[in-house]
Amino acid sequence: MTNETEVDVIDPVAQIESYTKKDFQLTRLPYDFLYGLRNNKFQYSQMQVVMADKASKEGVKSFKQLYKDYLATYHSDEQMLAVNYTEFDGQPFQLACGSYICHDDIALLNSNGIVEEICNHPVLPCVRLVNIDDNTEKLIIKYRKGYKWREITVDKEILASASKITSLAKYGIAVNSENAKGLVKYLTDIEDLNYNEIEEKNSVSRLGWINNHGFSPYVDGLVFDGEENFRTLFNSVKIKGQIENWIEIIKPIRAEKNICSRIMLAASFASVLVNPCDCLPFFVHLWGGTEAGKTVALMLATSVWADPTMGAYIRTFNSTAVAQELTASFVNSLPLVYDELQILKDKKSFDDMIYKLCEGIGRDRGAKNGGVQKIATWKNCILTSGEFPISSEKSGGGAVNRIIEIDCKDKKIFTNPSELVSEIKQNYGCAGAIFVKWLQQGDNIETVKHLRKDFYKKLVADSDVTDKQAMSASLILTADKLINEIFFNDDILLSVSEMQSILTTRASVDQNRRCYEFINDFVAVNYNKFNPEKDGYNGEIYGTVIEDRIYFIKSKFDAVLQENGFNAKAFLSWAVENKVAFTAEGRSSLTKRICGKVCRCVCVLSVEETAEDQLLNNEDLPFD
Incomplete structure (x- = not known):
């Protein structure tokens, strides 16, 4: 048997070449010799390969298994711990494996000298x-x-x-x-x-601002470790082409001064300002007839950050509420982009979607292993498009307040949309990376905060614009001014008055005021049901109208308001306070005899045409 001192003076390759098939099958000679090389880790690894090749030439195909059994039989766990390395075929690198035997499979030599199989592959x-x-x-x-x-x-x-x-x-x-x-x-x-x-x-497992590290994915050496379902979305946020080319593509569009394209572009940049400016998420919704270029406007906005190809970054509304929440959390600071609002069949769900996405925080959910999952959060802008508005007369004031809606009036937004799409698909992602880098330099974030506050003050001055609408619009105006200075230098800027013209006023978001108008409209549409004394009428009765007062049967009143998205209790509280509804003391209704029957009714002031104009102009009735 070859000992360790003899190994130093013998040519290992020559010694290995001297072994015969009989040596491999019936003696310990080749195995003892190989084990004697263990103190030289590199040589030991090399000679294992040479020995395996020699055994194979001699017709012994199971050398690795034989050597594994040899180690398990004749050498202790402590000896192997210092010298044993993985020897998987084609392994990308070699690792120390202690008492594990790692060849074609993985086995463990335990303290009793017994080999236990761990896994049948590397x-x-x-x-x-x-x-x-x-x-x-x-x-x-x-x-x-x-x-x-x-x-x-x-x-x-x-x-x-x-x-x-x-x-x-x-x-x-x-x-x-x-x-x-x-x-x-x-x-x-x-x-x-x-x-x-x-x-x-x-x-990182998401996009956007990350405390003390910068902005994902623009952090050097960063690897994506999130859900596989979001890998495509993460990989779409990249740079292709040149910033000079992108600027030359966008400049003619800005020169056309179409408010739709300019706001969508500025809102895309504004999305990453929501977090550092400590504002709330908001919607920018572009709507109008088909072929106006709404989808192209979304692609233009997306090209700031990512591949604008449909399905790469842009999503459609054909998704569940949970999927929308998880996607919002994933893009986090970047704009959440949804196309084709009309895919959603249930319009009643619009308000829920708006409230949930604009809260910027997901639901509490239980974890499989107990406790609760990490709560999803986001602070960004949600860019959407569709053939009709995302809000309606029945939408809650809070929902309306969170949306900036732009009517493209069925006019074409772009003169040559197909050429534009082709060009931005070859040049995208550059502007976003540069914009984020600029934000992280010096005191630029503080500059942005002051600029936004100045725009906010101008938006609310001498106007009836709501605070939330002004906050969202101020971010867009700030972004528009910044990108003019960083990229375009053409001084084609969105004005405060342009933004004010599309923003929602306090009167239009007042849910109770809209409810009051709805009640008067409802009574007019259902005239016979509020005139039960009329000759020949034999139908359903909702109440009665006497002079300037509507007596609305309470049970029907509650049902009609609920069906149309209004809260009866909230309306009555407002209406009584503003003296357009009257109730018995301590009650939400009063009694009235209708067709000989005593009914509990809500009494609402009926508005004549001239009075209605006064109401809308807020002149006579004390709404505020």
Whole structure:
């Protein structure tokens, strides 16, 4: 048997070449010789390859298994710990594996000298990912099935649990309830043995501003570690083409001074100002007839940050409320872009969607392992388009207040939309990266905050614009001024008066005022049902009208208002306060005899044409 001192003076290759098939099958000579090289790690690895090739030439195809059995039989766990390395065929790199035997499969030499099979194919931890947003860790795992090495990114939480690691079976990893515990320990031990050798990278699972790190994805060396469903969306935020080309594409569009394209473009930039300016998310909705160029306007706005190709970054409204929430959380600071509002059939759900997305915070949801999931949050602008407005007469005041709606009036927004689409598909993402970099320089964020506040003051001065509408519009005006200075220098700027002309006023968002108008309209439309004494009438009765007062049967009043999106209790409180409704003391209604029957009714002041004009002009009735 060759001892360790003889190894130093013998040519290892020549010695290996001298072994015969009989030596491999019936003696320990080749195995003792190879084991004697273990103190020279590099030579030991090389000679394992040479020895395996020699055995194969001699017709012994199972050398690696024989050597594994030799180690298990004749050498202790402590000896192997210092010298053992992974020897997977085609492995991307080599790692120390301690008492594990890693050749065509993974096995463990336990303290009793017994070899336990862990996994029947190679598995290697490759890269450690540390999320810069929440400090959680994941591992990129490489594994080989057949001849091809694959890789997946897995939460450490999964890799540390025997019950959870079985979920990797769906990726083809041979793990089940029997070997799960052994595979968990193997991956943990290998990472511990090679902690400094395994590469560590910063990672992120979303886009947008990240405290103390900058803006994702514009952080050097950043790796995506989020849900696979969002990988396409994440990868679409990239730079293609040249900023000079993009500017030359956009300048003629600005020169046309179409308010639709200018606001959509500025709103796209304004999205990343929402968070640093501590504002609320808001909608910008472009609506009008088909072929006006609404989708192209969304693509133009998207080209600031990402690939404007439909399906890459832009989404449609053909999605669930949960999907919308998760997508908003993922884009986070970048604009959330939705096309084709008309896909939504249930218009009653519009208000819910608006409220939820403009809150900037998701629902509390239970976690599978107990407790609650991390609450999704976002602060951005939501850019949408459709053939009709996103709000209606029945929309709540809060919903209307959160939307800037632009009627394109069925006029074409762009002179040559097909050429524009072709050009921006070759040049996109440059402007957004430059804009974010500028924001992070010096005191530029403070400059932006002061600029926005100045625009806000101008918007609310001598106007009836609501605070929330002014806040959203001030962000758009701020972004428009900044991009003129950074990119275009053409002084084609959105004016305060232009923005005021499309913003919602306090009167139009007053839900109770609109409810009052609705009641008077409803009574006019249902004239016979409020004139039960009329000769020959034998239909349903809703109440009666006496002089300038509408007596509306309370049960029907409540039902009609609820069906049309109004709150009866809130309206009555407002109406009594403003003296357009009358009730019995301490009650929300009063009694009135209708067709000989005593009914409990709501008494609402009926508005004549001249009085209605006064009401709308807020002259006589004390609404404010």
